[in-house]
Every structure is written in structure tokens, then in C-alpha cells.
Amino acid sequence: MDEEEAVINDGFLRTILDHVADPIFVKDRSLRWIYANKAFCELLKLPLSAVIGKSQYDFCSPEEADLYHRTDVAMFASGNSAPQTDEVTFRNQASPRRAFMTTKVPILDAAGNVTHLVAVIHEVTAQRQALEKIQLDLMRKERLTELGQLAGGVAHEIRNPLSAIVRSISFGKSAVLIAPSTMREIDVYRRSGSRTRA
Numbered sequence: 001m002d003e004e005e006a007v008i009n010d011g012f013l014r015t016i017l018d019h020v021a022d023p024i025f026v027k028d029r030s031l032r033w034i035y036a037n038k039a040f041c042e043l044l045k046l047p048l049s050a051v052i053g054k055s056q057y058d059f060c061s062p063e064e065a066d067l068y069h070r071t072d073v074a075m076f077a078s079g080n081s082a083p084q085t086d087e088v089t090f091r092n093q094a095s096p097r098r099a100f101m102t103t104k105v106p107i108l109d110a111a112g113n114v115t116h117l118v119a120v121i122h123e124v125t126a127q128r129q130a131l132e133k134i135q136l137d138l139m140r141k142e143r144l145t146e147l148g149q150l151a152g153g154v155a156h157e158i159r160n161p162l163s164a165i166v167r168s169i170s171f172g173k174s175a176v177l178i179a180p181s182t183m184r185e186i187d188v189y190r191r192s193g194s195r196t197r198a
Contacts (some may be wrong), residue, residue, distance in 0.1 A: 023121040026107075029114075031055050031072050040121070075106050076114045099128040 014037075017024055023040035025033050036051045044051060044059055056065040071086060083105045100121050107116040 022123075025051075025119050025121075027055075027072060027117045027119070029076060029116075031069065034116070043121070071104070072117060075104060075117055078106075079108075079112060079114055080106065098123060098125045100124060 018038040020037060021039060023043045024035075024037040025040050026035040028034050032053050032055050033051050034053075036048060038048075041048050041051055046059075056068045060068070071084070075084060083103050085101060085103045101124050102119050102121050104117050104119045106114040107118060109115045
């Protein structure tokens with residue numbers, strides 16, 4: 001392949017990758033970006049010229065950058081050609097916190113050494129938010145179930161003494177001579193206790 005054909009192919013490949021909706025980047029052994037597609041630049045809200053030669057330490061919080069750095073160093077050191085997928089969050093000054101699944105694939109030279117990392121990033125913020133909503137809904141339902149069980153237990157504890165009181169009132173009415181005005185009051189208590197038990 002001559003140099004002109006290589007330039008055409010390089011430009012054509014860049015055009016293809018710029019049309020991919022997911023962010024894609026390539027890092028060299030110094031863990032600096034040597035390529036980024038249009039979607040990755042849009043994620044960072046920076047032009048390509050501001051991304052090339054930089055690292056995550058230039059754009060992420062130190063904690064996030066350290067996490068990315070550790071996984072990248074481990075991939076370079078492993079010499080393994082297997083892809084690795086991680087879930088990470090990302091936030092810069094221009095973007096709210098978002099969740100991503102990043103799949104990194106090491107590129108090996110002829111000797112089997114890792115020379116570059118290629119990463120494809122899939123945003124999963126909406127899925128993460130939906131999962132958190134489902135988890136909150138489940139927690140609420142569990143709490144309502146527990147509350148229902150507690151209310152049933154409390155009602156049972158209240159009904160048992162009321163049953164004894166109603167039986168005692170009924171027994172007392174039949175066993176003892178009671179004044180009519182007192183009998184009316186007893187009937188009110190007995191009916192209230194019967195309604196509560198039902």
C-alpha cells in the first residue's frame with residue numbers, strides 16, 4: 001500500500017468512526033489519547049485538538065482518573081488480549097454525572113506486547129436510573145408489606161382483649177341484675193367492641 005492509499009484509508013476510517021454513536025478512543029503506552037472519535041469529543045465537550053495527547057487527569061476528578069489509570073495500567077501489564085468491561089461514572093465541569101459501560105480491548109504487536117488500548121463507551125445512565133427506581137419501588141413495597149403485617153398483628157392483639165371484654169359483658173348481663181341505665185351503657189360498650197373485632 002503506498003502512502004497516498006494509506007492517507008485515504010486513514011481518512012476513510014476516521015469518517016467511519018466519527019459516524020459511530022458511541023464514544024471511542026485509543027490510548028498509547030503513556031496512557032494518553034492518540035485518537036478519539038466525534039462522540040468522545042462531544043462527551044468531553046471539547047474539540048479533538050484539545051483531547052489528543054491528554055489523559056483522564058486533564059478532565060476527570062482525581063478519584064475517577066485514578067480508577068481509570070489503574071485499570072489501564074493493569075491491562076498494559078497483563079499482556080492479555082481479552083477485552084475488559086467496566087462500569088464507570090463520568091462528570092466534568094460541563095456535564096452532570098453519567099454512567100457508562102466501557103469495553104477496552106488491548107492491541108498487541110507481533111511480539112505479543114500491548115501497544116495500545118481501544119475503548120468503546122456505552123452510556124447506561126438511563127438504565128441505571130431505571131434500575132434505581134425499580135429498587136426504590138421494591139423497597140417501598142417491602143415496607144408496605146411489613147407495615148400491613150404489623151397492622152394485622154396489632155389488630156389481632158387488640159381483638160383478643162376486646163373479645164374477652166365482650167364475653168365478660170355478656171356474661172355479666174345474664175348473671176347480675178343491672179339497672180336499665182347501666183344496661184344501656186354496657187350495650188354501647190358491647191356493640192363498640194363487636195364492631196372493632198369485625
